[in-house]
Amino acid sequence: MKVSALTGKNNYFEDFTVGEVLRHARGKTVEPLEQVWITNVTMNTAEGHFNEHLMKSSPWGKRLGFGGVTISMCIGLAAQDTAENALMEMGLHKIRLKAPVHHGDTLYCYSEVLEKTDAEQPDAGIVRFKHYGVNQDDKHVFEGERWVLIKRRSHWGDK
Structure with a gap:
């Protein structure tokens, strides 16, 4: 079986259009156990x-989620659409935690294609995304830019 049979058909380098905004299908609830475990680890x-x-006497009235978990969840929610055909994660930049995330919040993610550039290798190109995370109330909680080296269909896709 070809590896391309296991991945999406519409997320090769050629498929991304600058200015396109993707709404990712899944959401993820922030579980207290995940938050506390990763904070401790x-x-x-x-x-x-x-x-x-x-935290009951704090301005938030309850525990806060760890920003590292928020970042990871938002990038993870975007991964199926933006990195399924990735060869390499190249960088994160301009990471902003825009509002508190609490245990029990549910996160959703959007991605905007900011830029596409050729890579040094002919079988892939670089896509720069801006990811946005929102909670269940549609409050903006995260944003950040990410560069991904993504396979070209012309070299990796089914012929």
């Missing part, structure tokens, strides 16, 4: 992520 000592008692 990364040795993040900010109590706002894991001390419910302390």
